[in-house]
Amino acid sequence: MLHQKLINPKSIVVVGASNNVQTPGGRVLKNLLDHNFKGEIYAVNPKETEVQDIKCFQNIKNIPSVDVAIIAIAAKFTLETIKILVKEKNTKGFIIFSAGFSEKDNEGKKLEQAIVDEINAVGGTLLGPNNIGLINQNYTGVFTTPIPKLDSKGVDFISGSGATAVFIIEAAMATGLTFSSVYSVGNSAQIGVEEVLEHLDETFDKTTSSKVKLLYIESINNPKKLLKHATSLIQKGCKIAAIKAGSSTAGSRAASSHTGALANSDIAVDALFKKAGIVRCYGRNELITVASIFMHAELNGKNxxxxxxxxxxxxxxxxxxxxxxxxxxxxxxxxxxxxxxxxxxxxxxxxxxxxxxxxxxxxxxxxxxxxxxxxxxxxxxxxxxxxxxxxxxxxxxxxxxxxxxxxxxxxxxxxxxxxxxxxxxxxxxxxxxINFPDEVLFGNALGKVVHTVKPITIKEKTTPINSEKIRTIIENSKNGYLQPQQVKQLLLYAEIPMVDEAVCTTKETCLKAAKKMGFPVVLKVVGPVHKSDVGGIILNITSEEKLAASFDVIMKIKGATSVLIQPMKKGIELFIGAKKEDKFGHLVLCGLGGIYIEVLKDTQAALTPVSKNEALEMIRNLKSYKIIQGIRNQKGINEHQFAEIIEKISNLVDVAPEIAELDLNPLLGTSEEIFAVDARIRIEKN
Amino acid sequence: MLHQKLINPKSIVVVGASNNVQTPGGRVLKNLLDHNFKGEIYAVNPKETEVQDIKCFQNIKNIPSVDVAIIAIAAKFTLETIKILVKEKNTKGFIIFSAGFSEKDNEGKKLEQAIVDEINAVGGTLLGPNNIGLINQNYTGVFTTPIPKLDSKGVDFISGSGATAVFIIEAAMATGLTFSSVYSVGNSAQIGVEEVLEHLDETFDKTTSSKVKLLYIESINNPKKLLKHATSLIQKGCKIAAIKAGSSTAGSRAASSHTGALANSDIAVDALFKKAGIVRCYGRNELITVASIFMHAELNGKNxxxxxxxxxxxxxxxxxxxxxxxxxxxxxxxxxxxxxxxxxxxxxxxxxxxxxxxxxxxxxxxxxxxxxxxxxxxxxxxxxxxxxxxxxxxxxxxxxxxxxxxxxxxxxxxxxxxxxxxxxxxxxxxxxxINFPDEVLFGNALGKVVHTVKPITIKEKTTPINSEKIRTIIENSKNGYLQPQQVKQLLLYAEIPMVDEAVCTTKETCLKAAKKMGFPVVLKVVGPVHKSDVGGIILNITSEEKLAASFDVIMKIKGATSVLIQPMKKGIELFIGAKKEDKFGHLVLCGLGGIYIEVLKDTQAALTPVSKNEALEMIRNLKSYKIIQGIRNQKGINEHQFAEIIEKISNLVDVAPEIAELDLNPLLGTSEEIFAVDARIRIEKN
Known part of the structure; x- marks a missing residue:
């Protein structure tokens, strides 16, 4: 939580106050004097005795105790000043405009950390450094103009970029959108967008707090905190819209599995926003339009x-x-x-x-x-x-x-x-x-708002899985792809239905297995990762002779260690994947298999834990959903069972977070049953 | 062409001129007086002797000869006035603000036609009725404000809605976009958006004319004229952006074929704009942003x-x-x-x-x-x-x-x-x-501009087809679906490769045909339109016995008249369709068959005539193009041959415009050959 003194100070000192309103220290003082702050304002500047008609202290040591310090001096002088404020002036709120810290070089980073340490030691709160400041109902602690129209029912706006905050305020003014608060977090040395959101959540008051939150984010340092408090606020009746800039730069990483190529950090952002119920925007104009829609009563339908x-x-x-x-x-x-x-x-x-x-x-x-x-x-x-x-x-x-x-x-x-x-x-x-000047921008934004689903309030009961047994396998495994036998066991304990299979190293055991399963059967190479690329899958083997010949073909493939045998089954190819996405946790993906993922990239993703209902929504959002429903003469597949398997995969990776990548590809689905035919799991322990 | 006197008049009369600038007649006079018109202005109003400090005539009969009449009186008085102007005053340009014509009722429609007849008789030009008027470098003949900044290098803007024109001008002013002319066509009684564009094309001067045209269209009455002059202007170096409003209302019509369901008038608009090289916009803001990009130098690349x-x-x-x-x-x-x-x-x-x-x-x-x-x-x-x-x-x-x-x-x-x-x-x-205030709106618009392809300047040589023979079949056919034999002949003359086939009414001829083709074969019902829905397709028949049994099954289907037999072939299913789209002519569509058209709606469309190069572009724009190129272990198909067949279908419907709908579905394609397996053609003669 942000210190209450930062939010509602009785006194503020501007360190680096100036008569020149073209400087940050001069402009912030003018903003404070011109607007509604009711407490004491002190100015500090070694060269002045009076600044903008108020008394100026030459030395920080001479000022009385003060709640908030707004610091607009060169970076190299900041630490010394902060030490005095912390130790002698009982200051708890700090806003540092100065640049030249972690964004500049390693030395700046150290200095920034030293400042944070000082402030942490007394339980204080720091916004910045390298920010434009803070505006709320109590004071206008920014060095920029314009000051937007303030209103406790206006939006709370948290920005990871000061300039962008200014441009958004400017664009919003012509439309009538008002602000309750604006937080610029700058380098986020102590407090980032996530922490401000946490603060807004923890101090939320149903009658007095604003119900609309806007975020401009350049990097998500703590996705779980963001998810938690965004979800909580939305469940309390708030609406949140956010820009996460940098969606394209992540790109598609080189990866060794389908899921790896399909999932990336931007998909994780999408999944996080979806799970929380945040409306994702991509530009300033769009963010303002969505916020303006939020300021109106909610629609009860789509007409x-x-x-x-x-x-x-x-x-x-x-x-x-x-x-x-x-x-x-x-x-x-x-x-x-x-x-x-x-x-x-x-x-x-x-x-x-x-x-x-x-x-x-x-x-x-x-x-x-x-x-x-x-x-x-x-x-x-x-x-x-x-x-x-x-x-x-x-x-x-x-x-x-x-x-x-x-x-x-x-x-x-x-x-x-x-x-x-x-x-x-x-x-x-x-x-x-509020006015919406362009009807089409409005229509597009309204569509986004209406289609953003609220987070599910009740955590549904998840299917219990054999956690202990799963942990034993994981703990006994090394980094890299698991052996087929281990994969099979993990899926068994996770209660994922699998096609019958056996791994054979000799032709004799292979023949024996085939007889037990009944012809036709399928042989697959064990060893190489992309089996079909090396000709390592032989389908529809109908006789013992063909089996023997196929066994030889497969064992000659480079890297082949053994042969996997399965009965030949029919059904619609499906796909489920999971991928660890850095601090976001695991993404679970689903779709139809084959060309649907390879060519059409038709997948849906969600962050774990994925409930059955979320899984059903994922399935129904697939472009190829009609095939799952069944078209013309072809029956569909059991979508409830598909959803249950997705949920079980989510449970599995939650129990075994060391799973870096998991592919069930394909599963075969009919209207009666779904089972995994091929699976790969890669372990990555720290 | 619009009459030169309307464009550059030496004299203008305002009929219904008033001192009250809150009326159209008062405001247009003020606009004319306040701006740059250098000729004579006359005012007519039976109740005044002086209006806005100029002499006012009580009777139209008393004014001198005049080039342009701007008419702002009740509809019922307009015809009489126009008769006098036409016969006694040598007036050639008419702008009628008044409402109460064809947009109101049938009587109004008749009155409107009578006015058009009078003006046509003397070779005059009418803008309106029910419009806001005309602005150009010579005069500001509108009753609305604001008058935008005029500049011969600004945009020429033609609008099918007066109010929309005003709103676009208002939104454009803040960005710095300037105008060379604004035409409001109102009811388009004589001159519509297409005719103004024709005029701009025919009077285009490389050094003095504006190079940017904007259109706001609510209905396209003459698509071929629009296509011709838009193409011509763009080939002369112009850039055109247009809104065609009403894109959703058309919807997907009930139709009896795939092409019918996939094609609609909005797809025809898309195809027309694409063929001409017009950038299609959907809102005012977007139109202005695209126009503003047009005002800058052209990009030579995408970096x-x-x-x-x-x-x-x-x-x-x-x-x-x-x-x-x-x-x-x-x-x-x-x-x-x-x-x-x-x-x-x-x-x-x-x-x-x-x-x-x-x-x-x-x-x-x-x-x-x-x-x-x-x-x-x-x-x-x-x-x-x-x-x-x-x-x-x-x-x-x-x-x-x-x-x-x-x-x-x-x-x-x-x-x-x-x-x-x-x-x-x-x-x-x-x-x-010009300023672009929002970077994301700019980025999206720039993408649209860069990806809009210029029209192909040289009409490529089309493959000659047997026009006379095709005409004979068409002339001998009735409305409705053609019989298989006629379809086969038409495709033969159009040089469309087809799978071998025979239509049989007896089991004996069927057996004979099968032997000639060689097993396996396919049987299809002749009669019902949706063969697979009635179980009318039996694949992979491998023996004489199975053939005999299958023949019986098919002939028992309700509506079955005979059986079509084909050899069983393999390949990737493709689709080509053609559909007559009202005044637009024919749309030709292509895509992959099966689920690609049924579920994923992955088709591309073009207006005829479609050249091979256009057809190749269609193919390459398919989302499933990678399958045509070949993926993993599956070879692709010969895209050049696919494009040639598309071109031939375009040639066929150009020779036989009575073809209302045509489906080649599926064609089977391999890397070596493509041939049609099933085809339907519906004839609609007027």
């Missing part, structure tokens, strides 16, 4: 009424909503007929509800009332109302304002005439409303 | 240098560019080392080139010079430069302005600080520059 006085934007919005899986349902009833009669001739109420260029405020009010009270099929309204510039539209926007306040269904205003009725839009915004 | 003083936006832009198939290549050479030495410690030149928050104008100039002259691998630059608000950045933007003017490689400015340095951005824009 949208579009109310407009201009056809074009309504058509484009209809397209965008449809593409994003939302509906603009036709409205056709006695009630809609009654509404039509209250509008000018030529209007349309079938949705979009078009009340023409001549439509007025009174008509808008009537339409909204119908959508709110009479059209039960409607879940939300979008009102598009601009102006060709002939007259003012204050009355229309006043109706809109009033209805947004009073209606239970959310009303989203799209006011595109940012030039013609700029004054009206500014006035509308000044009353606490 | 982008990102120059920034703030990390965050550069990372988000890198992500967006990568996702859109563009590169942000690492820059690493002696030259880049030399550049690094000229920057502050901690800067990075490896791309993104980050010259830190403290970076200055001089350093920016150096970096741009390196990218322009020394980094040969770089094709374009993006400069991201905002401000935390401490000081002014005029000097930086001055460097940017100077370099945009002089560099050969395009430089795209992303200036995100729309609040902190608003004045600097306004000044930058006032010098003729």
């Amino acid at each position: 949208i009424a579009i109310i407009t006085h201009a056809g074009g934007p309504a058509v484009m919005l209809t397209d965008a909503l449809s593409k994003n899986g939302l509906n603009v349902p036709e409205i056709k009833s006695k009630k809609s007929k009654a509404l039509l009669e209250k509008l000018y001739l030529g209007s349309s109420v079938s949705n979009p509800i078009d009340f023409l260029a001549t439509g007025n405020a009174e008509q808008l009010e009537t339409i909204i009332d119908y959508c709110e009270h009479k059209f039960d099929e409607i879940d939300a309204m979008v009102v598009i109302f601009g102006s060709p510039g002939l007259f003012e539209v204050y009355d229309v926007y006043e109706v809109l304002h009033k209805k947004i306040q009073t209606c239970k269904k959310p009303i989203f205003p799209i006011l595109p005439s940012v030039v013609n009725v700029k004054n009206e839009i500014d006035y509308f915004i000044s009353k606490g409303n | 982008i240098a990102i120059i920034t003083h703030a990390g965050g936006p550069a990372v988000m832009l890198t992500d967006a560019l990568s996702k859109n198939g563009l590169n942000v290549p690492e820059i690493k050479s002696k030259k880049s080392k030399a550049l690094l030495e000229k920057l502050y410690l901690g800067s990075s030149v490896s791309n993104p080139i980050d010259f830190l928050a403290t970076g200055n104008a001089e350093q920016l100039e150096t970096i741009i010079d390196y990218c322009e002259h020394k980094f040969d691998e770089i094709d374009a630059m993006v400069v991201i430069f905002g401000s935390p608000g401490l000081f002014e950045v005029y000097d930086v933007y001055e460097v940017l302005h100077k370099k945009i003017q002089t560099c050969k490689k395009p430089i795209f400015p992303i200036l995100p600080s729309v609040v902190n340095v608003k004045n600097e951005i306004d000044y930058f824009i006032s010098k003729g520059n």
Whole structure:
């Protein structure tokens, strides 16, 4: 938790305060003086006696005790200053603007650590260094402009980049989005995005806290903390949108398995956000649009009424909503007929509800009332109302304002005439409303919001597995790929259904096994990793003679140590994989096998622990899901059983986190049963 | 072509002129008076003698001859007025703002037609009715505000919706995008979007005409005209971006064939835009961003240098560019080392080139010079430069302005600080520059622009087909599905390779055919359309006995008229289809067969005529293209032969436009040969 003194200080010192507001130390002092801070402000500057009309101390030693220190001096002077503040001034909150620490070189890193050690020793909190500071309801401790409109119901914004925070605030101001707090974490020496989120979670108050959190993240240092507190906040009724920049740089790593090639850290980020219920955004504009949607009431369904006085934007919005899986349902009833009669001739109420260029405020009010009270099929309204510039539209926007306040269904205003009725839009915004200037950006963002699933609140019971036996195998194994016999045992203990199989080193044992299984059988090479690439899989062996010949072929392959024999089975090829993804834990992937993963990359991923319900959702989100359901003359596969196996694999890697990569590829699935035909497991112990 | 008098009039009358600038007649007069029109302006209003300080005529009969009439009176008075103008005043250009015509009711439609007839009779041109008017370099004949910044090098914008045109102009103004002309076509009674584009094509002058055209279209009445003139303009060096609204409403129609279900009018729009080289946009913001990219020099490649003083936006832009198939290549050479030495410690030149928050104008100039002259691998630059608000950045933007003017490689400015340095951005824009405020919207739009292929200039030689014989079959056929024998003949004449086949009505002829072909064979029912749904396909028949039994099974199917026999062949299933799409002509589709079209909808479409090169591009754009290339142990198929068959199908439907739907499904392809195994053709004569 962040120290309470940092959040709500009674006194603040600016170290490096200046009369020059073009410097960070000068500008932050001006910001503090100009805005709403109610406590004491001290300035420190060895060269001044008065700065911006307040008394200036030449030496930090001379100031009284102080809750928060905002430090804007060269890096080399910071440690000494902090020692004094910590030891003599009872300071608990620190904001260090200065650059030249861990982002610069190793020496800077050491200095940064020394500062953290000092602050940790007294239980203090540090934001930065190399940040722009902190804005909240109590004070504006940043050296940048503009200071956004502050409102306890506005968004809490945590940013891993100071400049990006400024640009987002600037872009948000024109739309009316307000802020409750802005945290810039800079180098995250002590406090990163995750820790601020943790703080917001632990101090969350249902009545006074903001319900919307925005994150701009460049690196996730503690994914589990992020997941925990994002999930917790969302379960408490909050909404979170986040940009995780750097999604492309990770790329696809060279890896020795399918799962390895399919999973990467960006997929892990996706999976984390999905599990928590965070809406993932990719740009500033999108983040602001999603945040603005969050500031409205939640939709209870996907049916949208579009109310407009201009056809074009309504058509484009209809397209965008449809593409994003939302509906603009036709409205056709006695009630809609009654509404039509209250509008000018030529209007349309079938949705979009078009009340023409001549439509007025009174008509808008009537339409909204119908959508709110009479059209039960409607879940939300979008009102598009601009102006060709002939007259003012204050009355229309006043109706809109009033209805947004009073209606239970959310009303989203799209006011595109940012030039013609700029004054009206500014006035509308000044009353606490938000404008979405572009209908298509809005439609795309609304789709994202509606399709983001909330985290499952109750941890479902997982199938128990033979943990002790699994641990014994893992502890007795070395790094690298496990032998087929070990793989078989692990899957057995994890209760994964497997095709019957035997590993043989002689032709005789192989023949014996085949007789027991019954022909036809399959032979596979043991040794080489990519069996099919070396011709190490021989299918549909129907006789003893063919078996003997095939055995010889396989044992001649380079690296072959033995032969694996299985009965020849039929079914749809499926795939399940797991991969350890650094600090994120394990990713579990599923999909159809063969070309579906190799060519079409049609897989779904989730972070462990994966419940059966999550697994079912993964399966149903596959592009090739129709094949699992069954198409035309081909029966599908038992998706519940598929989901259970996914859950069991999740349980397995949770018990055996040393599993770096695991492939069940393929499993064969029918409408009755699913079993693994081939499996590989790679162990990586630290 | 639009009448020259409408484009460049010597005199204009406003019928319905008023002192009240809240009316269309009042506002258009004010716009004309306030802006750059150099000719005579007359006002007509029966109730006034002077309007806005100019003389007002009470009767249209009293005005002198006039080139253009702008009409803002009730619909019922318009025809009479137009008759006088046409007959007595030698007027050739008409703009009718009034509503109440074809968009209202049948009576209005008749009135509209009567007006068109009058104007046609004298070779005049009508814009509207029910539009906002026309803006060009000569006059501002619109009743709306704002009037955008006019510039002969700005964009020519044709809009099917007046309100949408206003909203686009408003949104464009803040970015610096300028306009050469704005045409609002309203009801398109005489002149639609297509006709204005035709005019721009026919009057195009390489040195004086604008090279950028924007279209907002709600319905395409003449797709062939649109295709012709868009292609022609782009071949002359223009760039075109367009919104076709209403993309979702078309939906997927109920249809009796695969092609029918896969093709729809929106796919036809896509295909038309692709063939012409038009960049398709879906929203106002996107259209403006694409237009703004068009205003810069063209990229010669896909390698982008990102120059920034703030990390965050550069990372988000890198992500967006990568996702859109563009590169942000690492820059690493002696030259880049030399550049690094000229920057502050901690800067990075490896791309993104980050010259830190403290970076200055001089350093920016150096970096741009390196990218322009020394980094040969770089094709374009993006400069991201905002401000935390401490000081002014005029000097930086001055460097940017100077370099945009002089560099050969395009430089795209992303200036995100729309609040902190608003004045600097306004000044930058006032010098003729454009700003992209959001890096991700820019990155997505740049991807679209770069990936839009220019139309092929030379119509390639098409394979000659037996046109006369094809025409004979078509002329002798009835509406509906052709019989197998007719299908076979048509494909034969179209030179489509087919699997050997015979249609048999008796078991004896069937046996005879099988012996000739050699076992195994396939039997298919003739009669029912969806053969496999009724169990009408029996594969892999290996003996005479099985053949006899299978024959009986098939002939018992409801609707069976005979049996089609083919040798059993192997290969990858492919699909080619053609469908008549109303006024667009024929769409030709291709893809892999089976689940690829049924489940994954992985098809590509093009409008006829489809050249072999276009067909190859279609094939290579398939998501499943890797299978055509060959994966792992499976050989691919001969894509050149596949492309040739697509071209031949295009030739066939061009010769036989009565073909409403055609399916080759499947074709079987190997690395050596491709042949059609099953085909259906439906004829629809008017």
